Amino acid sequence: MAKMKAIQVLAKGEPMTLVEIDIPEPQEGQVLIRVEACGVCHGDAKVSEGMSSSFPRIPGHEVVGIVEKSGPGASKWKTGQRVGAGWHGGHGHTTALTIDGGYAEYMVAYEDSLIFIPDDLSSTEAAPLLCAGETVFSALRNSKARPGDLVAISGVGGLGHLAIQYAKKSGFRTVAMSRGTDKETLSRELGAHEYIDTQTTDVADVLQAMGGAKVIIATAPVASTINPLIRGLGKDGELIIAAVSDEKLDWSAMDFLMGPNTVKGTFTDINEMEAAIKFSVLTDVRPMTAVLNF
Known part of the structure; x- marks a missing residue:
């Protein structure tokens, strides 16, 4: 089976570790995403502190990537589309806490938890907007x-x-x-x-x-x-x-x-995430970023 690099928290209280693991297969209603960028958020530290429901766990909940493959019953997205995944993992899940996140070369996500990322934003610009951005945007908007x-x-x-x-x-x-x-x-x-x-x-x-x-x-x-x-x-x-x-x-x-x-x-949903992206594009709001590669 094809492999990928990922950063995992192997157990509660353990540091994040670079590993090589199998590329996951999308299940019912899921898609496989080739990760282009994943923001680093304070919430990721909570994974190491034990907030995750099980281990090992891959952190990262500000994810932008390209749809590579759709699982059974998944039809919302086409291969090659660029999408974003945030904290809200869909189907009762939380990205990086109950399902694996984006500190990896690939990740799977439920198709209805994803939003479209427009060409106006680079992947590194869009990623931080999917949690940090939408959190404060939604707080102000509401x-x-x-x-x-x-x-x-x-x-x-x-x-x-x-x-x-x-x-x-x-x-x-x-x-x-x-x-x-x-x-x-x-x-x-x-x-x-x-x-x-x-x-x-x-x-x-x-x-x-x-x-x-x-x-x-x-x-x-x-x-x-x-x-x-x-x-x-x-x-x-x-x-x-x-x-x-x-x-x-x-x-x-x-x-x-x-x-x-x-x-x-303030705690929001996928609709607020979409609104934050649209507002950022229309008003030229951009995050300050620094890129760290594997």
Whole structure:
């Protein structure tokens, strides 16, 4: 049987290991994808930490590749089409947790969990949009913010640098927030109207001086960074947590009553993934990328 290179987590707590294994065969309703690019996401670390239902497991849930073969009953995609696979694996599965992901030369996926990737995006540009991009895009699209509202992005990393672009392109008054001044120039180049150095100022006070944020997107997975954000919200404001963290947050009932404020997470579906790709193409939102080959 033909072989492929892949990166596997062999057991809970084990590091990722480069292996050579059989190329998988697509089963009922599945297609075989030749992987062109797979984004690296914080969620992939959770595989090593034991979140996966079984091992060995191949991480990677921001996958773009070419359909090579269709399994029995699969007819949605044609050989040669370029598709994207995200966190939502279809049929009750989660890509890279309950079924293998894209840290490999090939992977199988349920045909109805995939979306079409347009030629406007390269595979390396499209891959990070399938989780990092769609997470913050969906958070903003389904938020209380409307054009002209103040929207703050906490953290200027993998999610944050995309959130800044989406917020600006959506017509929001966009504020970027990060520790120190190292990220200020980048934040403004990405579209931020204002920048807050959280290391030297009280975030809540600065946001309130601006009139209070309608929406704050928290992308940094640190409780001490997230905790003060709620007090930077304006009337009927919304704090949306997009960061993966097990740390406990510390708020009082008064923090919620003062707005009144809403705190929620964001978890989306394939429709949001498609919308994020389309919006990115139309408004020229692109991720910053670096390519690592096998």
